[in-house]
Amino acid sequence: MAQHRVGLVVLVDAKDPFKTVGVVSERDVVRAVAYEIDLEAPAETIATKNVVTIDHSEHVAKAAEAFRKHGIRHVVVTKDGKLYGVLSIRDLIREEAVLRELAAYYEWTFEPGMTA
């Protein structure tokens, strides 16, 4: 994570590289440090097993909702139930078109003044 400057590592099944079994986020590492978990232990020891996923065909606002609802910064994207990629909170602020899509979605979905 430090070397590649990534915020999430996806753990996959040893026999099926498209099957997600967990994720390790920077927060998982911080938590492991805080609670003095042995950092030499296998990654799955500190991994989040209850992975939040969205299908590749879903609206980008679904990812934003997941980020807000779960307080996370990455969702695993699936296609036909298989690992397809990762979408990060950073991806949402890259392009004007995405921002406008999100704004339009919020407009008729969320209550005014609602906070995440």
Place this chain on the structure above:
Amino acid sequence: MAQHRVGLVVLVDAKDPFKTVGVVSERDVVRAVAYEIDLEAPAETIATKNVVTIDHSEHVAKAAEAFRKHGIRHVVVTKDGKLYGVLSIRDLIREEAVLRELAAYYEWTFEPGMTA
């Protein structure tokens, strides 16, 4: 950080609580783990000293630019040069109004297809 679920801790001068001397992000902790830095050492050992700040009166898009340009997720907000708060990448996707402000700013600032 783990206990309060925050992504950034701001280190301030011992004599002046409004003077930022560094920040510790989750990434700093991950980097410390990766490079086997002693985690019992003072926080400033792993802190980022070159802190990215924006003035409280600046447009929110300036924060978005900083997030993109520096690959960070938090900026320290100052008022009259003093520590005023922290703005996170998550704060940018909370409200429709902010999303629209960002989109409008991108429209006439960034080249089409430009990536962070």
